[in-house]
Amino acid sequence: MTKLLAALIAGLFSAAVFAQATPAAPATPAAPAAKAEAKAAKAEVKAEKAEKTAVKAEAKADKAEKTAAKAEKKADKKAVAKKDAKKAEPKKEEAKKEEKKS
Template sequence: MNKLLAALVAGLFAAGAFAQAAAPATPATPAAKATPAAPASAAKAEEKAAVKTEKKAAKADKKAAKTEAKASAAK
């Protein structure tokens, strides 16, 4: 009985190892080349830079107005 169990366990290990073996490799087909999205991202980056510049200018104007208000209040 022990020999029978040993043979069954060995068979299970052999079947498991066989099932895990890699399948024969088939050559991969090349994927279609995607069109570059550079123009869209360049325009987006340019728009982002413009918005950032506008925000800086608005912040500077606000700061200048605050300084002028303090100066006129001090007189």
């Protein structure tokens, strides 16, 4: 009987030891650090996208300026051509008058 009581008491003690929950404290502080790293990575990606967008916008603006400059040059050439044409008309008329006289 004493052996039976001793075995039951030893079983209770061993069950009590293994039934206790282990603390999970070390895993909790690591989670906020991982979240911070993830946020930093997202911020970097957003910054890179914003930078690419800015570069594209700048390229579009440069292209628009070049196109405007070309259009302005064409307009200037047309204006010069019109002036030259107006100056040439009287000369042509004079040449026709001289031919008629001859």
